[in-house]
Amino acid sequence: MTRRDALRAGGAAALVGLAGCTALPSAPGQAQSGGGDPVAVASFFSFFDFGRQIADGTPLTVENLVPTGLHGHGWEPNASITRRIIDADAFVHVGEDFQPWADRAIEIIKADDVDTALINAREDIDLVDLAASLDREEEGVGAQRGKDPHFWLDPQRAKQSVDNIADGFAEVVPEYADAFRTNAETYKSEVLEQIDSDYEAMFDRSERDIVQLAAHNAFQYIGVRYGVRMRPLVTSLAASGDVKPADIREAAEVIRENNIRYIANGVFEAQRPAQTLVRETAVEAYFPVTPYAGVREDWVEENWGYEEIAYNINMPTFEIVLGNKTPEDAAPSASWLEQWRNFTPI
Incomplete structure (x- = not known):
């Protein structure tokens, strides 16, 4: 039994005990361990979407862990989500203090030396301060740093997360590194730039x-x-x-x-x-x-x-x-x- 198999059998159950998780429907799709094409799973819809654009035309499959109809944070997944993270080749997440369940999964992966690559979509992104009306003691979601975590709503900041994901995918499947980075550049220039331009024109009007x-x-x-x-x-x-x-x-x-x-x-x-x-x-x-x-x-x-x-x-x-x-x-x-x-x- 490999370390990953052991985590699938026992580690996910341990996470449930730690997190007090409640059962929720699973998101569509299922990551597969061992053999076959590589799989990356994402903890948040926006970065799942960025990931699938970046992986287009390559063997890498990108899956969204958040079930349809649910918000991206403020929910607790069941143990099957942790098993899927452990099974996957890469886990795209939003950085610490935003999704507590993702933080706990990352802790298990690091502590048990699971070979799921961790890709932080928030790496090197400048965050703005929380609004003055917010309670600094609010649990999770970025409050510990006093910063607002919702950076991806700014298309310019979202570009950095696209680069972060592309770089992470390139490390997981290096033979497709050029394809990942080319797709990322295309998405930034043709989609995010256009959204930014259209938003700017709208607000200027x-x-x-x-x-x-x-x-x-x-x-x-x-x-x-x-x-x-x-x-x-x-x-x-x-x-x-x-x-x-x-x-x-x-x-x-x-x-x-x-x-x-x-x-x-x-x-x-x-x-x-x-x-x-x-x-x-x-x-x-x-x-x-x-x-x-x-x-x-x-x-x-x-x-x-x-x-x-x-x-x-x-x-x-x-x-x-x-x-x-x-x-x-x-x-x-x-x-x-x-x-x-x-x-x-x-």
Whole structure:
């Protein structure tokens, strides 16, 4: 029995005891150990998508560990996820203090000398400080460093993570190093640059420099990049947390002072805060945004990635909430408007 086999049999169970994990459905696909083509697994949807773009045309398969319909952090996987990490040739993660379950898996891999390569997508990326409203004692998700971990929402910072993943893949499958790096350069220049350019033009067109979100505090990097104030109603970094009456009152004041008619809310988050603002302020409706932290079943069926979500979810909503366009003009289709105006959670 190899060290990896031993970890598959006992180490994953030990992780469950350590983490207090709860059973959750597994993500599609299954990493295979020994023989066959190499497999990399990713702890977060955005970096799974970057990884599969980088690995295109090579034997390396990239899998997303986050089950469809769930947010990328604030959940605890069952033991099968750890077994899949141990089985894989590489584990793409978001750096420490963001996903506690990923940190624990990394600890086991290092302690037991498992030969799963660890690829930190956050390596060498400059993080901004947490918003002043956030509690520095908040558990996990970057609070220990006092930095906001949601860097990938800035397409320019996302480029570094693409390079980090490409370099990691090159070490795992060195005979395809040139292909990985070529794909990475293509994705950065043709996709991330275009998203950045289109975002910049959109925010530059706006006469408003503030966006009211009913979502959690995940969009600061868009504000930093494009010079707009992103005001989250939910001030925790994870997609959960109570909204205080004072937060509602403050949001209502911002809405009144800036003549805001539309707000944005997270696709995978509770709708009650947004519904409260619609009911108690001049806001007429809320529309969807997402920090690329999870996917819906219909997005999977359409094979949506970071690029498609940017253009089909986030950009139309920002056009609306900035006041650049009416909902009818910004919506990609009539069905989009019907689906996403005051949408209900999945």
